[in-house]
Amino acid sequence: MVDDDEQTDAPRRRWPWWHRQTTTTRRLIRTALLLVVTVLLSGVVGVLTASTDSSLGPHVAHYEVTAQHEIVVDLGPLGTVLLDSPMPWPLGVEVVVQEIPAELTAVQPSPATGLAGDLAAYAQVVAHPDAVVADAVSALVRDALGRAAIVAGTVLLVVAGARLASRGLLRREVAHAARRPGVVPLVAVVVVTLVAVPTALTVRDRPAPGRTISALAGTPMEDLRMTGRMAQLIDTYGGYLVEAYEENEAFYASVNDNLEAAYAQDRAPSRPPGIPIVSPAPTDTATDDAAAPPADDVPPADDATTPADDATPADDATPADDAAEPGSTASPDGGAAPASEEATEAPARVEPVTFLLVSDLHCNVGMASVVAGAARLSGASAVLDAGDTVMSGTAVESYCVNAFAGEVPDDLPMVVSTGNHDSVTTAQQMRDAGYVVLGGDVVEVDGVRILGDTDPTLTAVGEGTRPEREETVPEMGERLAEAACSADRADIMLIHNPRAALPALEQGCVPLALSGHWHRREGPEVHGAGTRYVSASTAGASGGATVGPLNGPAEMTVLRVDAASGRPLDYRVVTVGTDTTVELGRWYRFPDPADSAPTSGDTGTDGPSGDPTDAESSAGTERR
Numbered sequence: 186m187v188d189d190d191e192q193t194d195a196p197r198r199r200w201p202w203w204h205r206q207t208t209t210t211r212r213l214i215r216t217a218l219l220l221v222v223t224v225l226l227s228g229v230v231g232v233l234t235a236s237t238d239s240s241l242g243p244h245v246a247h248y249e250v251t252a253q254h255e256i257v258v259d260l261g262p263l264g265t266v267l268l269d270s271p272m273p274w275p276l277g278v279e280v281v282v283q284e285i286p287a288e289l290t291a292v293q294p295s296p297a298t299g300l301a302g303d304l305a306a307y308a309q310v311v312a313h314p315d316a317v318v319a320d321a322v323s324a325l326v327r328d329a330l331g332r333a334a335i336v337a338g339t340v341l342l343v344v345a346g347a348r349l350a351s352r353g354l355l356r357r358e359v360a361h362a363a364r365r366p367g368v369v370p371l372v373a374v375v376v377v378t379l380v381a382v383p384t385a386l387t388v389r390d391r392p393a394p395g396r397t398i399s400a401l402a403g404t405p406m407e408d409l410r411m412t413g414r415m416a417q418l419i420d421t422y423g424g425y426l427v428e429a430y431e432e433n434e435a436f437y438a439s440v441n442d443n444l445e446a447a448y449a450q451d452r453a454p455s456r457p458p459g460i461p462i463v464s465p466a467p468t469d470t471a472t473d474d475a476a477a478p479p480a481d482d483v484p485p486a487d488d489a490t491t492p493a494d495d496a497t498p499a500d501d502a503t504p505a506d507d508a509a510e511p512g513s514t515a516s517p518d519g520g521a522a523p524a525s526e527e528a529t530e531a532p533a534r535v536e537p538v539t540f541l542l543v544s545d546l547h548c549n550v551g552m553a554s555v556v557a558g559a560a561r562l563s564g565a566s567a568v569l570d571a572g573d574t575v576m577s578g579t580a581v582e583s584y585c586v587n588a589f590a591g592e593v594p595d596d597l598p599m600v601v602s603t604g605n606h607d608s609v610t611t612a613q614q615m616r617d618a619g620y621v622v623l624g625g626d627v628v629e630v631d632g633v634r635i636l637g638d639t640d641p642t643l644t645a646v647g648e649g650t651r652p653e654r655e656e657t658v659p660e661m662g663e664r665l666a667e668a669a670c671s672a673d674r675a676d677i678m679l680i681h682n683p684r685a686a687l688p689a690l691e692q693g694c695v696p697l698a699l700s701g702h703w704h705r706r707e708g709p710e711v712h713g714a715g716t717r718y719v720s721a722s723t724a725g726a727s728g729g730a731t732v733g734p735l736n737g738p739a740e741m742t743v744l745r746v747d748a749a750s751g752r753p754l755d756y757r758v759v760t761v762g763t764d765t766t767v768e769l770g771r772w773y774r775f776p777d778p779a780d781s782a783p784t785s786g787d788t789g790t791d792g793p794s795g796d797p798t799d800a801e802s803s804a805g806t807e808r809r
Contacts, residue, residue, distance in 0.1 A: 625668060
């Protein structure tokens with residue numbers, strides 16, 4: 186078989202440099218050029234044909250990449266919305282808006298209430314435009330890459346097949362075919378058609394320029410242009426949307442200011458004053474081991490000052506700086522001196538790990554910046570989300586997930602146990618947004634080991650509750666208890682439904698269980714050999730709407746855990762009122778199961794409307 190490189194026709198002598206190269210070098214250059222051209226062309230085709238079905242705020246929407254260099258939102262007979270495209274020229278996107286899923290609107294007390302809820306939802310969309318389209322952008326990129334890979338693979342297969350069919354003489358066969366009458370004009374017509382037809386369609390389908398809406402001035406949508414009947418409606422009634430947007434922005438801006446002020450005025454912002462509940466750092470030498478007892482045997486400095494239910498809270502305790510450490514005597518200058526000259530210096534103390542617990546956010550993305558601020562001010566190592574981040578687990582609620590994730594710094598982990606209002610779809614959206622979604626295995630944050638899982642049920646608005654997998658909540662609880670007991674150590678069980686935590690607590694396999702679901706705070710209270718704490722809603726959820734300014738108090742909990750032993754130490758509640766006020770609660774110690782009478786059975790009902798038994802709680806519990 187004669188290779189292409191061995192042909193010696195006249196045109197090849199026009200490039201002496203090329204013919205001075207070896208056959209292998211020429212083949213490598215041609216192959217590299219083929220790959221580069223193929224990748225570029227397939228990339229262009231993939232991008233220009235990319236499309237996806239995603240969401241636009243509360244709406245289902247279809248996205249397609251265009252060459253119009255505009256973002257065009259097609260509202261059907263109502264007209265179009267236009268924005269300048271942030272993509273490289275000439276790329277743009279056409280969005281065909283479809284329905285709002287019935288799960289989000291099925292239950293409304295009245296049409297007026299439903300419209301008010303929609304207005305508040307659109308106000309949140311205006312406030313977080315990046316979160317609205319984040320999933321669609323990711324989906325378009327994935328679709329474009331997939332299409333480009335298919336096109337590139339097809340082109341390379343065709344070239345390889347043609348070369349094989351021509352027995353290695355592909356270039357000579359192509360040159361021979363090009364010399365036939367009419368071939369070159371035909372190829373030119375095909376190329377021009379492939380370029381001219383899409384260009385003509387793009388020009389023909391370009392929407393009217395539209396006009397800006399004066400009512401949206403001063404908002405992130407002030408550059409938006411609209412056409413058709415919708416432009417008249419928004420121009421006339423858009424003030425209501427802007428008012429809702431401004432009210433929402435002003436409310437949560439005030440909350441954030443009050444949160445900053447509360448922490449600035451607090452004398453115990455990140456831990457109880459004078460009570461550094463810490464464990465000695467681990468040591469490697471036998472001498473140090475003899476000098477300092479193991480972490481589990483070191484009594485915390487606040488053991489003598491733990492408040493009972495009717496006692497003074499921890500933040501009124503005597504400062505530890507005024508007391509000597511165990512095994513030491515007071516020095517003349519007021520410090521602590523070693524008990525003997527032979528005793529080695531005590532090992533360094535290790536600060537506990539701080540977490541911020543939130544729950545039942547229910548898509549109130551206005552609280553996203555508040556949660557981020559509380560995590561920063563409290564020095565939290567992670568945000569623990571006890572579930573129900575969205576309302577019905579629909580695909581369009583991705584903007585809720587993205588809005589919360591977008592406010593929290595990338596280096597701050599968000600660990601979540603999804604709730605019954607979150608779905609399998611929601612859990613995947615959370616993974617895509619960077620959440621650590623618990624799935625039955627232990628995860629570790631700064632030495633603290635956390636166990637949990639997604640809720641096995643799904644509650645959609647207006648559709649009741651149905652199972653999402655072949656497991657009930659009690660069965661999940663038994664499985665997690667087995668996992669906790671077989672693990673090297675499990676310090677926290679983060680699980681949405683409080684009932685699922687009982688088996689592990691009763692068996693003494695986890696010292697602390699954190700939950701939500703009931704929309705009210707319960708505990709901390711002792712169950713078996715562990716402690717259960719149920720968080721109230723961080724969205725102010727109390728049976729009404731959770732979108733927009735708070736309709737009920739919202740709560741977050743700052744808690745600390747000793748990473749050396751896994752022992753829960755203390756907590757405080759941060760409460761946001763409906764008037765934007767922020768209250769930092771007192772620090773309380775978690776009860777010690779060894780000193781408390783165990784609580785048998787469950788204390789709550791399966792929802793916010795239940796009336797729990799008001800049993801006496803153990804020492805350190807703050808009741809409301």
